[in-house]
Amino acid sequence: MLWLGLHFPALAQEVFHLGESLRDEDPAEALAGPTGPRVAEPRVIVEDNRVVLCNAAALNAGIVQGCTLATAHSIVSGLRHHQRDPEREAGRLRQLGEMLYRFSAHISLASPSGLILEAGGSLRLFGDVAALAQQVEALCGSLGHEVCCRWAKTPLAALLLARSRAAQIEEVPLSCMNLNTDQVERFANMGIYSLGQLLSLPRQSVARRFGQHLVDELQRLSGTLPDPQSCLQPAHQFHHDLHLLEPIHSKEALLFPMQRLLIELHHWLVGRQLGAELLVWHFAAAGGHPERRLRLPVSFARPQQHQESFLGITRLRLEQVELPDDVMSIGLEARRLQPWSADSQLLFQQLPGEAGGAWRARELEDLVDELRARLGRSACCSIEVLDQHCPENAWARAPLSNRRRTNRRRTNRRRSASGAVQQAPAAPPPTRPLWLFEPPRATAPEKLTLLRGPERIQAGWWQAGQCRDYYVARHEDGAECWAFVDAHDRWYLHGYFS
Amino acid sequence: MKTPETTISEIGSSEISTAKIKKLLHHPDLWRAGQLTQAPDTLSSGFAVLDEHLPGCGWPRAGLAEFLLNTTGVGELRLLAPLMRELTRSEHRWVAWINPPFIPYAPALEALDIDISRILLIHPKTHQEALWALERASRSGTCSMTLAWLDEQQLHLKDTRRLQLAARQGHTLTCLFRPSEAAATNSMAELRLQMTPGEPGSVALDICKRRGGWPVSGIRLQISEQRRPQEIREQLSLWREKKREQRRDQRRHQRQLQAEVPLTEVSSTGSRVTH
Numbered sequence: 111m112l113w114l115g116l117h118f119p120a121l122a123q124e125v126f127h128l129g130e131s132l133r134d135e136d137p138a139e140a141l142a143g144p145t146g147p148r149v150a151e152p153r154v155i156v157e158d159n160r161v162v163l164c165n166a167a168a169l170n171a172g173i174v175q176g177c178t179l180a181t182a183h184s185i186v187s188g189l190r191h192h193q194r195d196p197e198r199e200a201g202r203l204r205q206l207g208e209m210l211y212r213f214s215a216h217i218s219l220a221s222p223s224g225l226i227l228e229a230g231g232s233l234r235l236f237g238d239v240a241a242l243a244q245q246v247e248a249l250c251g252s253l254g255h256e257v258c259c260r261w262a263k264t265p266l267a268a269l270l271l272a273r274s275r276a277a278q279i280e281e282v283p284l285s286c287m288n289l290n291t292d293q294v295e296r297f298a299n300m301g302i303y304s305l306g307q308l309l310s311l312p313r314q315s316v317a318r319r320f321g322q323h324l325v326d327e328l329q330r331l332s333g334t335l336p337d338p339q340s341c342l343q344p345a346h347q348f349h350h351d352l353h354l355l356e357p358i359h360s361k362e363a364l365l366f367p368m369q370r371l372l373i374e375l376h377h378w379l380v381g382r383q384l385g386a387e388l389l390v391w392h393f394a395a396a397g398g399h400p401e402r403r404l405r406l407p408v409s410f411a412r413p414q415q416h417q418e419s420f421l422g423i424t425r426l427r428l429e430q431v432e433l434p435d436d437v438m439s440i441g442l443e444a445r446r447l448q449p450w451s452a453d454s455q456l457l458f459q460q461l462p463g464e465a466g467g468a469w470r471a472r473e474l475e476d477l478v479d480e481l482r483a484r485l486g487r488s489a490c491c492s493i494e495v496l497d498q499h500c501p502e503n504a505w506a507r508a509p510l511s512n513r514r515r516t517n518r519r520r521t522n523r524r525r526s527a528s529g530a531v532q533q534a535p536a537a538p539p540p541t542r543p544l545w546l547f548e549p550p551r552a553t554a555p556e557k558l559t560l561l562r563g564p565e566r567i568q569a570g571w572w573q574a575g576q577c578r579d580y581y582v583a584r585h586e587d588g589a590e591c592w593a594f595v596d597a598h599d600r601w602y603l604h605g606y607f608s
Numbered sequence: 609m610k611t612p613e614t615t616i617s618e619i620g621s622s623e624i625s626t627a628k629i630k631k632l633l634h635h636p637d638l639w640r641a642g643q644l645t646q647a648p649d650t651l652s653s654g655f656a657v658l659d660e661h662l663p664g665c666g667w668p669r670a671g672l673a674e675f676l677l678n679t680t681g682v683g684e685l686r687l688l689a690p691l692m693r694e695l696t697r698s699e700h701r702w703v704a705w706i707n708p709p710f711i712p713y714a715p716a717l718e719a720l721d722i723d724i725s726r727i728l729l730i731h732p733k734t735h736q737e738a739l740w741a742l743e744r745a746s747r748s749g750t751c752s753m754t755l756a757w758l759d760e761q762q763l764h765l766k767d768t769r770r771l772q773l774a775a776r777q778g779h780t781l782t783c784l785f786r787p788s789e790a791a792a793t794n795s796m797a798e799l800r801l802q803m804t805p806g807e808p809g810s811v812a813l814d815i816c817k818r819r820g821g822w823p824v825s826g827i828r829l830q831i832s833e834q835r836r837p838q839e840i841r842e843q844l845s846l847w848r849e850k851k852r853e854q855r856r857d858q859r860r861h862q863r864q865l866q867a868e869v870p871l872t873e874v875s876s877t878g879s880r881v882t883h
Contacts, residue, residue: 481741491729591681606681607683
């Protein structure tokens, strides 16, 4: 067993700045290393009226951890502070755990700001533990989190190493352990500051003075006592929200936080081996008034997983809607999740329509998605043949989404037709025009020169009985057309032969 | 250095057979003024008469072609039907119809052996959307053929250039259907055909523009099976007879109306006598 301990030192602060960390830096830089949100203005996190976390700018200005909020404000006039939000941190930690699911099946939460991954099972896939740790760090960096990643033989040791950033377990200061301040102070009075010193003490005397609990913890640390970890069960739904500190007015600016959410969705989907067919975006304005909320569904013809494919269609949809003019929070929900089947790429570049015709269906559907997103859902359709005698009912618009069903209907039709052929010779196909008018256009018979006909079509007596005599005729403008005369001796054009 | 010498000596030996010259003439690098250029990738149009005049003996597989016609229905679809059949059967790509003026009738297309499940109808609301959809469909490489009916007033020369580049990139044949007046305006299309209705079942074609060749006019194409004049005459006589009957009925009806109400019985008996 090998354990990977992750510690997010600035999680309390990062949960407030998720929406903007991508706006200032480009993603490539964020991927390069765990830089975290680099914001120029000084910001602090406050708990019980005391500063518990401050960013680099606040540190430079001279604010120290532990000072009161009033002191901090007197040092920096334009200081922004946030009350610490443990609930939000816990929620974010859980989300991070789910997004790291691709690296290990065994992830446990170590509150308040740590994660433990079982790495032994993933070593064959990722090569060695250093490569795995590097990938984990890169992923967390791209999600906007500073992380420290260490590995050890026991989960507790890995977590303590990550928390203290020490190289050896002996160097870990006692303040990083799960001890109360009173105990730490008592050890300090005894001249014991590091874990190495504590481990060298006889266990029995430690147990007598500090209780069996501490000795158990030390045994779990060294691996002599089992330390079962509770596994994180990934949620069945994806619903992430992003709350912005300042309202966003333009759609272009909105794309950055949306991209951040899509990256999170991508990692979540990869971890669960799923693809999403429907995304639902929620945009809410400052007041949170229900009327100023916008729900924007974006659907796809086939399950998608990559953020690029999500973003392209989402952008097209976004252009068409009216957003609330000051968006303060963005939500992303993934619906209609399907098992993901990755398909292989071509080894060589193949020209579209080359011999073999092995054109992949996914790209055909991508085009439909894009056209629908821009032109509207009803703008694209296909056509199909129906078994109807009446000419205008013999065809129908076929939806493109459930192509499989229409294909089946078509093959059924074929089969029955071929069965009929075996029994009796089929009649020659009747002449039908390539262009059909809907509805038929009234015309004067003088404009037509009849060429062929009539063909009587009588159908639908149970509705409004239609009796028509169809002729192939030549219109005076030169087109060959399909005309009919109804029971009341009225002439109509029903199509062009073209 | 050796190869030219040997060829010269071969020529000098005056033992060149006509077969050799023919072979030389078919070399792709050789072009004669009276000959069409060899287009790299074409598909037969299905009409031998037309293939003779098209560069590369067929429709280009990628590029922009324009069809100039006064009225819809002169035979533009039947002209393209063999190509569409070939493309829908051999490739799994879409045949996109952008802003068609009427409904492409599925039973008729299927009767021509076109795989209609490959047909993608797109109905944009504005000209800009139509242009975007056409360019997107052509460029994507997922359409083997795109047919478009655009707003002539808003179509500019630079649009045709964009469409042509998109079609080449996506390996798509983009067909634009424009009114005949558009022949006077410039276009970047590599092939422009003017279509006028001819005899029933045929169409008269003028090639206004083609790669590596002069314009040709007066090509007559038979686009549907020839009907025997006798058959037509028969049908027409049937029709006339029917019409005569109808007129007779009408006259009788009018006479009935003209007759006074109390005299209805008399007139009805009278009519029975006459017939």
